[in-house]
Each structure stands twice: as structure tokens, then as C-alpha cells.
Amino acid sequence: MLARFTFRVASLSLKFALTIIVARTLGFAAVAVYGLAVAASVVSSKLLGLGFSTEINRRLSAESPSQAIQDARRLLVLYCAVYVAIAIVLIVVCIAGGFDAFPPITRGVFFGVMLVAFSEHAGLETTSYVFSLHQPRAGAVLLFIRTGAWAGVAILSLLAGLVHSIEAVFALWWGANIIATVAAYRCIQCRGHQSGFEQRAQAPRVPGSTRSVWMDGLPFFIATTALSGLQYGERFLASDVISTDTLGRYVFAWSVANSVQTIAYATIVVTAAPRLVRSLSAINGDFPATLHRAVRSSVAITSLAAVFILITHKLIFYTAHEPGGGRELTMLFILLVSFVLRSITDVYWVGAVALRLGKQVAVATVCVAALAVPVEWMLITRLEAIGAALSHLTASVAIMAILVFIIRHNRVASVAALLERKTSHAS
Template sequence: MDMQLLIRLALRILALALKFALTIVLARSLGFAAVAGYGLALAVSVVSSKILGLGFSTEINRRLSLSDPTDAIREVGRLLLLYCVVYGAIAAVVAMLHGSSEFARIRPTILWGVVLVAFSEHAGLETTSYVFSLHRPRAGAMLLFVRTGAWAGVAIIGLLVHAVRSVEVIFMLWWTTNVITAITACWLIWRRSIEVGLVDADQSPRNLRGGRSVWIDGMPFFVATIMLSGLQYAERFIASGVMAADALGRYVFSWSISNAIQTIAYATIAVTAGPRLIRVLSVADGDFWRTLRSSVRSSACITIIAAAAILIVHKSIFRIAHEPAGGAEFMTLLTLLASFVLRSIADIYWCAAVALRLGMRVAIAVSVVASVSIPLEWLLVTRLGVVGAALAHLMASTVIVILLIVLVMRAHTVTVVGIENRSSLHVS
């Protein structure tokens, strides 16, 4: 591993540790009502970060990763303005619905804190991804750490010294950090625009339609992302209807621990693998397959090592949470760890599919997988309980990674053959 990769790995592990510690300190300092509010904001922010992309995110990041990102940088400004308009529209709707029964049980300060966290999380995620796509991994890694971990460290200190006395202050720290991160990322993008000579460049008419083409090219991946997110949680939703709350809570606990390995691999490998794969396709002498194999090996290596470490200390982790650590719990954890190892590999092949512009094929294939997987997952969960839920997750992960590998291999083979045929015709 190179030094930059190790730094990204260390920052991601530290960020996860700080977020985990914040939950514990928050519970002890402000009680579980505050934890419930924090959990609501966390869930809303995860969903909004995907939905508020509106289908633009994947394609604009692909274009920013090209060897010449000039047109894409121009589109970023328009896209960020569009997002701000959407935030304003949603805020207006929330304000109008504020007095309705759906929001009656939520305190106004909690409600608006969650809304601001959701908007700022999306803005921070989008702009940080732009920095990574512009091949600035060191700056991107620092921004990612600040918005996912550093603010939690400040919140923990505030709670311990009693400077933070409400969950609303936690929200304020959270969204303020995201805003600062987004502004910093925009400054870095502006600096890059100066490097490519865009600031004083003439705005040619041909670029005015760029936003529409970004949306059209990115929408299939947006649809596929929503469906994959659903498959990530499908067995949990099924289990919530057939399992006791206590059993479901134990499953979610094991799921959360296991998911950490995919999160680490994504922030360490996938965020830079995507831009690299796109760039090697945009240059004549790029080696796509070597870059892809290297990224897959790195992601698999990191997740397997992390999974092994979790298995070694899992009894201590379960003991801290006052959870049993018997054979069924170990089997559930082992199955979920294997599933998330596969998910981390799927993340790399997803990046390859984006680089190869396979959006429509991926969307169709994922929809077929979802239609077949959900009935099978229901059968596993209802017959085998918690272990069945873990097996359902593993089954979905296995099908997804196989699907992406097949699509990427077939598409790149066709691309290479086409290039070779054109080259031979040119020579003759």
C-alpha cells in the first residue's frame, strides 16, 4: 500500500470510531431521546444524499474525471445552483406542512435541524466527490474526514465538558461542518478551473445543453443506485414485519458492525478507483484492466483483513453492547462480513460500469435481480429468522457482484475489439 492509501485508511477508521463514540457519549450525556433524534437525522441524511442527486451525480463525476474536465467544471456551477433551488423548494414544503399531524410529534428545532443536516450532507457529499473526481485524493480525503469524523470529535468534547446540552447543538455542529466543507470544495474546484483556463474562457453555445445531457446519461445509474440501496436494506424491512424487535435489533447491530468494512474500503479505494478508471479510458495508453484488477485486489485485501479483525474481537464488541455472542450470533456476523466483502468488490465494478457508461444495462439488470431476490429473501427470513436475513443479504451481494463483473467484462471486451478493428482499418 502507498502512503496516501494508508492515510485515507487511517482517517476513515478514525472517523468511524468518532461517530461510534459520539453515539455512546450522546446516550450517556443526553439520554436515548437525543439518540433517537440523532438516529432520525442520520437515516434521513443517508436517503437524501442519494435522492437529492436527481440523477446528475454519477455522470458529472465521470466527466470531471476525464483528462479534460473543462466542460464538466462549467456544468458544476449550474448544477450546484439547481441543488440550492431544490433545497429551497423542499424547505418551503416542510414549512407549509409543519402544522400537519405528520410533523406534530416532532419538535420544530429537531425538524429543522434534520432538514438542514439532510441538505448539507448532500451538498458536502456532492462537492467532496467532485474533488476526488478531479484527481485530488489528498484534499478529498481531508474533506471527507472533516465532514464525517472531525465534527463528531468536537461534539464529543462539547458533551464531555457540558458545553453541548442538546441534540440541536449537535445538529448545528453537523450541518455547519458540512457547509464549510462544501465551500472549501467549491474553492478547490474554482482553483482547478483557473488551471484549465476556464474562468476567462468564452461560454460557447454548445455547452448550454450540457446539463440536460448530464441528466440523461446519469439517470439510469440514479435508478440503479436507488434499487441497489433498496436491496441493501430489503431483508431488514422484511424482517421488521416477521421478527420480534429484540431479534431485529441484534441483527441490525451485527449489520452495522459488518457494514463498517465496506465503508472503510469505499472511502479508501473506491473514491479514487472510479476517477482513475475513467481517466485511463480517456487516454490512448491507459490500461483499464490493470487498474481495475489492482483496485479489486486492494479493496478485497482491506475488507478481508478488517473482517478478520472484527471476528477476532467480536466477543468483546458484543460484550460491550451487552449482546450474546453464541453460535447463531457468530454465524450471522460471519455471513454479513462475507456479504460486505462482496459489496466492496461490487463497488469497484460499479465504478468500472460508470467508466464504461453501462447505465442502461446496469439499471435493467439490477431491476431483474431485485424482482427475483426479494421473494427469495422473504422466504429465507420467514424460514430461518436472523440467520436467514443474513443469508438473504449474502445472496443479494453475490448476485450483484457477479452481475457487475459479467457486464463490465463483456462491455470492455467489445470496446477493446472495436478499437483494435478501427486501428487495423486505419493501418490498412
């Protein structure tokens, strides 16, 4: 875990430094564009999963992943076909003048975001496959390439005067994602050889295996889409209410606070997810104990990170030429609390995936999202940037509460059913 923690802290430091350098060299308007691009790429990368991601990762985490590896390779081909189809449609729309009604969004920015979205999804999928195959060290390195190394290159390029626009920063971003994707695919191939994939590939494939991945993963796909909207939705609502400069300052504070969640995700959640699945498939697995350990570790890491950020907030804001007054501190504190709760939510989320509670999670998440939108709009219109932070916190409290309730309500019955299934299968 120490290596993953070190990589993640380095990545966050580089991305934080990149935000500062972008603010100082390209202005806070560029930070706002960068923040919207991050939100759009994350939401798009979830949508591009087409409902397969959660279930294929669960199956790859099992003790015998050979069939899942075959399905994963077929899914990667499908994803590439989807990228090409979407790109063709967007190019045709662009040639036909379909973007003339959006003058603030240049074509360079739009297609830069599109390439980032495609590459982010490809990198996200393949890197998660590596973690699910219980290769945390390789996954940590690939995650660092995607989230930290490219930011370091972008920083040096901006300071050296080699990069003069946010579009060029996007180019470095999607280029790093492609490198990580190719390397991750190589890791998957090697794991396939180790599990006897090449020999089993000659045998008839399991009929409908890919379809079953989609059917089992579809509820979580719906829930993930709604959850991504709750993670980033307030900044899109705020973009119509507050100025670009104010939005850029909010995005900056959001990026600082988000580091506590990303640290917990990279050090705890990415390994807790496959362990929770294995704890249910292994004979001597202990799901409740594994879940509780992950929750405790997540709370400890995020709390320490949040305290450190609060202690050093003046230096953080000063380096970005950002005012560090009471209003900015209040906004940062609210967002830190929100992201601590989101880190706990991430653990319960992967617990729900392991227990295959997709339908309950999907219904609950969609209901929370539907109720959260009017509340967020009211808070933002009345309190502007502080309201955006409060709306983020409100959504965090709601989604964490509902996931904790679902897990606790279904855990005993689900674990008992799985144990009965193991016993009958063994006999």
C-alpha cells in the same frame, strides 16, 4: 493511499465510538433512530442527485474538465433550489398537521433528518467532485471532516453533558457537512482557474451540455437508487417486525461490519473511479489492468479488516454493553461477508460507469431489487435479526454477480469501441 487509509480508519473509529456513546448515554432506541436516519439520509442523498451525479463525475475525471466544471457549478445551484423547494413543502405540511399521524417521529427528529439529508448530499456531491478532479489528498481531508471530525465533536459533547438528544447530534452532523461543502467548492474553483476556466467561461457554453449530463447519467441514477434500497432496505422491513431495541442491536452490528466497505471505498474506489475513466481516455491507458488492481486491493483490505473485527468482536460488543454470544457473532459474521462482497461490487460499479454501461446496469439492478424484497421479507419474518443479516447477504451476492457478468460480457467490446474512437479522433 496511506493518508486516505489513516483518515478513514480514524473516521470509522470515531463513528464507531459515537455509536457506542449514543448507546450508553441515550439508549439503543436512539441508536435505532440514528440508524434509520443514516439510511434515510443516504437514500435521499442519492435521490437528490437527480440523475446527474455519476455522469458529471465521469466527465470531471477526464483530461480536459473545463466544460464539466462549468456544468458542475450550474448543478450545485440547481441542487440548492431543490433543497429550498422541498423544505418549503415539508414546512407547510408540518404546519398543516400532516405529521400528527406519526407520533413516534418528533418534528425535531424529522427536520433534523431532513437537514442531514440535504447536507449529506451537498457534501457527497462536492467531495466527489474533488476526487474526480484528481485531488485525492484534499478529498480525503474533506471526507474526514464529513465522516469523522463531527463524530469526534459529538462524542466529546455527549460525554461532557452538552448534548442530551439525538436531534443535537444531527445538528453537529449537518453543520460539519456544510463546512466540508464550502471548502470543497473552493477546491473546485481553484481547479477551474488552473484549467483556464475563467477564460473559457467567456466563450459560448456548449449547448445542451447539462442536459446531456442528465441523459447519460439517468440510467445510473435509477441503478443507484435501487442499490441504495438493497443496502438499507432490510432495516426498514425489520422495523415493522422486530422491536426497536432488537433493531438497534442489528444496526450496531451492521455499522461495525459496514466499516470494511467504507475503508475500501475511501482508500480504493474514490481513486479507482477517476483512474478507470482516465485509462479509457488516455492513449496508453490500460483499463483491464487498472480494474484488476483495484479489485485485488479491495479484497485484500476488506479481508484484513474483517478478520481484525472478528478477532476483536468481544471487546467491541463489550464496550457497547452488547451481548457477545453465538447469535451476535453469527449476525456479525454474515454482515462482514456481505460487506466484503459489497466492496468488490463498488469497484465493478465504477468500472461500469467508466464503460458507460448504464442501461444494462439499471435494468439488472432493478430486477435484482424487485426479486430481493420478497426474499428479504420472508427471511426477516422467520429469523428476525439473523434473517435481516441473511437478506443483506443475499442481495450482496446477487448484485455483485450481475455486475461482474455485465463487466466481463461488455468489457472487450466497449474497450475496442473506445480505442477505435480514440484512433479516429487522433487522425
